[in-house]
Amino acid sequence: MKITEKLALDAFKNDKETHILLDQKICQTCKERFCIYACPANLYSLNEKGEMVVEFAGCLECGTCMIACIYGSVKWKYPRSEYGVQYRFG
Amino acid sequence: MIIVGGGLAGLSCAYELADSGMTVLVLERGDFSGSKNVTGGRIYLRPILPYLPDIWKEAPLERHVTKEVFTAMGKTNSTTFEFYSDRFNQEPYPSYTILRAKFDRWFADLVTEKGGFVIPQKTVDDLIIEDGKVIGVKSGDEEIGADCVVAADGIFSFLAEKAGLRKPYQPQHFALGFKEVIQLDSKTIEDRFRLGEKEGAAQLFVGSLTKEMMGGGFLYTNKDNLSLGLVIGLHSLNRREPREEVYKLLDQFKERPEIKNLIRGGSVVEYSAHLITEGGIHIMPKLYTDGMLVVGDAAGLGLNMLVTVRGMEYAMVSGVLAARTIKKARERNDFSVSSLAEYEKLLNESFILKEMNTFKNTLPLLENERLFTKYPQVICDLFEKVMWVDENPKEGIYKTKMAELKKEFFNLQTFKDWLQFRKI
Numbered sequence: 001m002k003i004t005e006k007l008a009l010d011a012f013k014n015d016k017e018t019h020i021l022l023d024q025k026i027c028q029t030c031k032e033r034f035c036i037y038a039c040p041a042n043l044y045s046l047n048e049k050g051e052m053v054v055e056f057a058g059c060l061e062c063g064t065c066m067i068a069c070i071y072g073s074v075k076w077k078y079p080r081s082e083y084g085v086q087y088r089f090g
Numbered sequence: 091m092i093i094v095g096g097g098l099a100g101l102s103c104a105y106e107l108a109d110s111g112m113t114v115l116v117l118e119r120g121d122f123s124g125s126k127n128v129t130g131g132r133i134y135l136r137p138i139l140p141y142l143p144d145i146w147k148e149a150p151l152e153r154h155v156t157k158e159v160f161t162a163m164g165k166t167n168s169t170t171f172e173f174y175s176d177r178f179n180q181e182p183y184p185s186y187t188i189l190r191a192k193f194d195r196w197f198a199d200l201v202t203e204k205g206g207f208v209i210p211q212k213t214v215d216d217l218i219i220e221d222g223k224v225i226g227v228k229s230g231d232e233e234i235g236a237d238c239v240v241a242a243d244g245i246f247s248f249l250a251e252k253a254g255l256r257k258p259y260q261p262q263h264f265a266l267g268f269k270e271v272i273q274l275d276s277k278t279i280e281d282r283f284r285l286g287e288k289e290g291a292a293q294l295f296v297g298s299l300t301k302e303m304m305g306g307g308f309l310y311t312n313k314d315n316l317s318l319g320l321v322i323g324l325h326s327l328n329r330r331e332p333r334e335e336v337y338k339l340l341d342q343f344k345e346r347p348e349i350k351n352l353i354r355g356g357s358v359v360e361y362s363a364h365l366i367t368e369g370g371i372h373i374m375p376k377l378y379t380d381g382m383l384v385v386g387d388a389a390g391l392g393l394n395m396l397v398t399v400r401g402m403e404y405a406m407v408s409g410v411l412a413a414r415t416i417k418k419a420r421e422r423n424d425f426s427v428s429s430l431a432e433y434e435k436l437l438n439e440s441f442i443l444k445e446m447n448t449f450k451n452t453l454p455l456l457e458n459e460r461l462f463t464k465y466p467q468v469i470c471d472l473f474e475k476v477m478w479v480d481e482n483p484k485e486g487i488y489k490t491k492m493a494e495l496k497k498e499f500f501n502l503q504t505f506k507d508w509l510q511f512r513k514i
Binding site: 001003006007009010013032033034036037038039040041042060061062063064066067068070077078079080081082084085086087088089090 | 119120121124125126127128129189190191192194211212213215229230245246248259260261264266268270271315317324327328330333334335336337341358359360361362363364365
């Protein structure tokens with residue numbers, strides 16, 4: 001089962017604006033890319049320009065990326081009221 | 091009173107306050123209580139019963155756990171130890187499997203019945219602080235004042251951070267838990283796990299499944315689904331070579347015959363993730379300040395005791411203790427730091443801080459990667475050799491195996507590991 005298929009099983013209510021901000025200056029100097037390997041939803045990737053991007057819409061709100069990124073690039077907050085993942089089992 | 095976060099800690103606090111007639115407002119960021127919460131998981135009732143004796147009769151718990159299963163996994167083999175006890179099968183049952191979206195939602199309704207207000211879809215963004223005293227919270231454009239704020243806002247506790255109560259977090263203090271909920275009918279679950287009606291199993295896995303990283307796997311039987319997942323320490327996840335996306339590990343785990351046959355025919359209905367504190371008492375924030383108390387995950391109250399993982403009991407009981415503190419503070423009409431210090435005293439006297447002190451030395455052991463690689467593999471390989479029969483004459487079991495065990499275990503490294511283990 002693909003990770004995108006798993007995420008499709010979850011109930012999301014997505015905001016237009018992201019709750020995860022990256023500091024591209026920090027990301028450009030990062031070699032390890034902790035976020036790519038640590039995100040359980042596989043939301044981090046490099047775009048064609050070589051910049052780190054995060055697809056916030058499938059965020060499981062675990063906050064792992066914020067802790068795993070020891071360089072402090074990930075500014076993460078809870079989605080605004082009414083938005084984000086809504087677990088039905090938990 | 092304002093309680094930020096309608097999870098177990100916040101709701102327990104609200105229940106206790108509402109029960110004694112106080113006005114209490116719970117602000118929950120999800121669509122309903124539990125909609126942002128995840129557990130493995132299983133809740134131990136006995137520690138909570140003296141504090142919250144009356145709520146359990148109708149509680150939507152899943153199965154009471156009668157069977158404890160531990161599996162050491164090698165790369166191509168595994169050894170399982172299974173424990174059953176009549177004591178686990180007598181009321182009041184000591185532990186239950188639980189799904190938080192169901193349980194917390196029900197608990198929030200109970201708080202409402204008692205006269206508390208639980209407001210969903212309300213994310214708190216900031217504290218209102220005046221002259222060093224917390225006097226309310228901000229949510230969007232809205233400001234809400236309170237005599238006392240209870241930060242029950244979960245593992246990151248942005249509120250404790252804003253109040254200057256905690257230090258920045260580090261990867262070694264956290265583990266990532268992620269799981270699938272897999273639907274299976276209850277009869278199939280009971281047959282596959284050899285359980286009586288309503289009985290449950292809790293299975294923990296350690297070894298090759300975490301690819302030399304700190305952590306393990308878990309499987310809990312719910313009423314008509316299974317919670318199957320992994321826990322991986324963030325520090326070892328960051329250090330691991332070769333690099334591999336963590337989510338793939340769960341798929342690989344599910345491909346193992348030991349798991350594949352247990353989940354056969356089941357359909358995945360949800361995928362979720364949450365962080366778990368591993369820092370124990372070492373990363374606990376300061377628990378109170380003028381006008382604010384911190385409870386549950388927000389207060390760092392969670393513990394990995396290796397074979398049992400604790401957190402929900404701490405959440406609920408710390409919520410009740412915070413409520414007791416607030417009730418006394420209300421009598422004095424004094425919510426200053428000296429008045430709220432009572433909370434720490436109550437926590438210290440409770441099982442929570444006693445346990446967190448007893449297990450304060452688990453962190454170095456959890457960072458010992460031999461625990462997650464070498465020892466499970468050695469055990470499995472030993473059994474495999476004992477059980478393997480082929481065309482060659484079989485060697486005496488004791489002689490060869492003792493020699494092997496000596497090689498693997500009677501060395502300085504193992505002795506050091508043993509010394510470390512004795513500290514727990």
